Amino acid sequence: AQSVTQLGSHVSVSEGALVLLRCNYSSSVPPYLFWYVQYPNQGLQLLLKYTSAATLVKGINGFEAEFKKSETSFHLTKPSAHMSDAAEYFCAVLSGGYQKVTFGIGTKLQVIP
């Protein structure tokens, strides 16, 4: 079964500092990988997705992620954190040929002014 592991359930960064949220995947076949963001009392919003077209994926709000097959990683980064980035972030893998998404446990990002 395919799965994702997010390292760190809580991450705190200072405003303007680099954001790095870690995600490792387990997959026997080339995966489709996603990062979603969830603000309080809201649904999930897609930040970016990897579908094998390019290893460096740029998403919305200045986020990007790099697919590294050798490390089975898909870490999410943003050069400079903004207060509005405070939210919960989920890494996810799509498997099975259908819309069955397996999510990581989530990482809550706190941005300190």
Place this chain on the structure above:
Amino acid sequence: KAGVTQTPRYLIKTRGQQVTLSCSPISGHRSVSWYQQTPGQGLQFLFEYFSETQRNKGNFPGRFSGRQFSNSRSEMNVSTLELGDSALYLCASSRETGSRYEQYFGPGTRLTVT
């Protein structure tokens, strides 16, 4: 284009009752998936419907069921509610089924079972 809508947004039920949640996908989307989100278990896949057929199912008991109508709207039903069913239930739609198609999520229905 309107997003995924879910009704109701909040619901309080008593143990033993049943509940029906509704999801209207983005216009033109034919795949609808349901997820349960709880603090302890995170986000878990319930099932996916495509063209009125259940295409995939997660590891939930038979008390959880769903259906999809010809207009792609979907309903999810939970019978004999338990306290542990308290959760945020998220619906997501995509244009087609299959790995290439990203999902768009609704705001969710917050179910509280007392």
